[in-house]
Amino acid sequence: MDHSRSALWEVLGEPDRYPRFFRGISSCDKLATDEYGAPDEYALRACLGDFAVIEHRLRTVINRRDEQLVLAGVPDTGGWVSLRLSDAGTGRTQVKIVFFKPMLRHERGATWSESEIRTWARDGLRRVCDFLARVPDARADRHREPGGTKLHVAKTLVGAGIFSPARPDRTVRQLHALFKWGATLAGGYCAASARSPKSLAVGDEEGELTFAEVDARSTRLAHGLAELGAGTGKKVGVLCRNHRYLVQTLVALGKLGADAVLLNTGLAGSQIDDMVRRHTVAALVADDEFVPLLRYLPQDVPLIGTGRPTEDTDTTIDELIDEGATTTLPAPAEPGRLIVLTSGTTGTPKGARRPTPGLADSAQVLSRIPLRAGDRIFVAAPIFHSWGLTALQIAMPLRAGLVVQRRFDAEGTLRAIAESKCTALFAVPIMLQRILNLPREVKARYDTSSLRIVASSGSALPRQLVTGFMDEFGDVLYNFYGSTEVSSATVAGPADLRAAPTTAGRPPQGTRIGLLGPDGDPVPPGVVGRIFVGNDMLFDGYTDGQGREIRHDLMDTGDRGYFDADGRLFVSGRDDEMIVSGGENVFPRPVEEVLVDLPQVDEAAVVGVPDSEYGQRLVAYVVVRPGARLDEDSIRAYVHQRLARFSVPREVIFVDELPRNQTGKVLKRVLTDGDLFEHAGDGDAA
Template identity: 30%
Template sequence: MFMPEIVVEYGKSQPDKVYTVFEDRKWTFGEFKEKAERIAAYLQKQGYAPGDVIALYAGNSDAFVAAYFGIQLGGFICAPVNTKLTASEIGYIFGHSEAKALITDAGLRETADKTGHPFKEVLEIGGAGEFDAILGDGDLACRPAKLAEDDTAVIMYTSGTTGKPKGVMLSHGNILATAEIWAEAMDITGEDRMQITTPLFHCAASHVFMNPVTLKGGSLVIEQAFSPDKTLETLEKTDATMFFGVPAMFAILLNRPDIKELNVPKLRLFCYGAAPMPYELVKKLKETFPEVKVQNLYGQTENTPAATTLKDHYALDKIGSVGEALPRTDVRVVDEEGREIPPGQVGEIVVRGPQVMKGYLKNEEETARTIRDGWMYSGDLGRTDEDGLLYIVDRKKDMIIRGGENVYPLEVEEVLFQIPEILEAAIVGVPHPVYGEVPKAFVVVKEGKSLTEQAILDYCVEHLAKFKIPAEVEFLDELPRNASGKVLKHTLRPVHQS
């Protein structure tokens, strides 16, 4: 059985157990099974063909989870879309994936419509939306779809250094293997209640937490978004046993004066990832919650994501490490010829296992470059220590991680180059006390032209998601380059970082 079928099976075997908690609403496994089957049945009834892509452009809710599983249960491919992107960015994803239908929040409908993509239909969640009517339609009967291990189940778009997002094709086998791997690595059981505050359209929330907890028959406590007050209140009220956050979230929570008064006797595990967690923050987290274990997680969309984990016993002794290889997973650091290199030396991190993606949608060249002889070349530079633990030295070339969101400089630079007055532009990451790092723009203006920082930022607001907009702009006479003309970004960082 694959994940959509496992949800249905739990609907039969433990129909009265609470599966999802969202705001004041609880759905049991039995109720959820019916809702997922109705979504599948509706899409089948509408005549969509097996393998058609259904885009899911929605925020966190129990309805998102129902759509995610319902789409797959019907034999279709689910394409979750980042709700923080602009209409033009979303439009590219709709078009590239050839999405046939869209499930979206009522509040996001206007942005979706701006893309002009020719969907056969758009189903709205919330309000008087059609999606809610489908969930309650007892006359819809699902025909079991024959799901195969190598069938594409989900396409998740991840930005690339080419400037355009790449569609990562994840199979039913990939997703099931990842659920099994993380369930083992985090000792997940049916008694666990996972509080999810990070976006479900991201692979971390959906594939590292939602699916593994579901696999074991546990419960999901879903919040629309992270909010210090509400998140802490929900932790207490729902008796959550697991919580995941990026370091910025933990920094905010630990700085609250009332944090030590939190009553969470069932909480057993804090998970963190997506950005480095400073020693002092880990230390403070463990001192504030001495009974709760902490665990660092590392992976990429291309490996569903699952590569390594740093468990509690190493949390302070191996600070900065992303840990050891996960079960059923091989991780190496290799040189440019693909040969494994000794501990201490820096090379590219490569990953092999059942969670490695099928490939990139409509991009055989990039797929062949990324997956070689069964190994997924991550683009991340790392090293191992004498105990075999992995450390990331640099990330995907010049990628910036702003509060857990990936920002690829080239994508931002391409927008800057659309401004007629700009001759050259370079984006680098600079430190930020809350977000870890933020993008900074270095700009060279054409001779005889003038341009203000505000004009640049105003243009970016129109063409980029909020988290990709440069935090500041610095004007230079020229960008530093090497003999071949490549911009030397590493010299911009120490010389110009604020």
């Protein structure tokens, strides 16, 4: 190889970097050791070809820098692998790899041949050479998942049951509704009403509504909203939890061509007032519980409640429906937009204008998450958030019934899934964690065997949550990575999550991924780059006129990540979370993953803060499990055994809970601002 021994050793001498270069190795995590000076040990997870996922524990038997590394199995099975480096001329190195009794065995008993092992090793070494030579990774150059053609889209939609035989009269009415309203929520629900009028559209604590009922009620509501000043081009604020009135409001606004500004239910009164004024909202629909926060609402903005009439509201949804006309509405000249607020985890939330999705955009999600027509989907994620809204939009062409609850409750979710025979669940990771944490006897009360799909998004899925949830509920978990700005980027299905629990997956049909360096060019294999995404659902900009950086027709996500050797994407962290400590680039997420692997740790968040000596340093906020004890020194020592020195938090702060927004994301700006009640020293949750 045309590289020096020292350069090659930087990769080959660090087994935890192998997944980025050698196919089939999905993770190789360095383990903490109890004894000082003990040999390094690694937990290896691999899925080679058609083999099942295999796990091995490895120990370093020989580790001579720039010369030789020998790894053997734990317990000792007599098998080992040796990598020896020797000089082969100026700037060149001979790499000799010996496999002795390799455990590369198929579940049916077949093993890899000698030539297959040699081909596999050479492929990985070629990728290492490209990394050292800074050769751009071809996959990092606008990597597109095949299948974005009209034929592939049609096959996906047919496979999901969107196009299936029906009574001719209903098919005609369905197509007429889609032609009139387009691929908006109004068009979707009107088409579903024409095709399956008596099927469940939405069910909540108040009962169930059919598609025909939602269609009729939303028409009457649209007439009522129009009399209050809502119409084409106008904006209506919506401050609601998940329930029937939210769905009916969004469909009614779609029929008017009005924009819906989806407000986060966790906003303070002053923030709501700011959003209403900034977006020139013509009317505001709000749940009764939020009315006390609206005392400073402009007098000319009608306040519409979703409950019973009160002196603080101008009218209610039910009153508008009861008094509204039933005449058919004309299609608006322009479809209304859905304006979603960014999460605001690192700053003030901003409004993002979402484009109107088409059937091809639905096919993107359906190509990776196998939802089917007629599914019943429990939407636990807030619909005002992009992920909950995605569930609503994807259910529309599928004529799927939505089951929702105003507030998330872990046991209540299992109860609703069992009672309604839900086939899919859309949630955020903290919700899945709460479900998994339920006592075993509570989980056993509910039959959730109807669940085929549990789709998670909104924040990173911790490794233990991925494996623990699938061990408990089966291989039904899907990890969706995207954002308000770029919509879908990648999806990891159960097979990928079994192989590599922390992966974000692969791009869905018709989506392009680029990993770009500071100069805008693709990065070499294994290098962390800025994640750029291209598809037909990129947002239309923020409502303040700003946008996101575009390169090669791809949009910046604000995240950084890398591909492993098998083409899976791994998200390292946010651009604005990366710190430079002592000249080294450090991301908090790998440290967080190590911390939550500790049995005593319930939750952890890591942030960067200024440091006079190193420029920046990491601070870890840790929530200890009930009955457990930890101290700062033991945590720092544990991290040091798993990660490089510069990734060790210089400060550990024990807290009772982490601040989260309504979608479960940790509010790291609250941590860095010091607004959180904290106590340093020993962590004791007894």
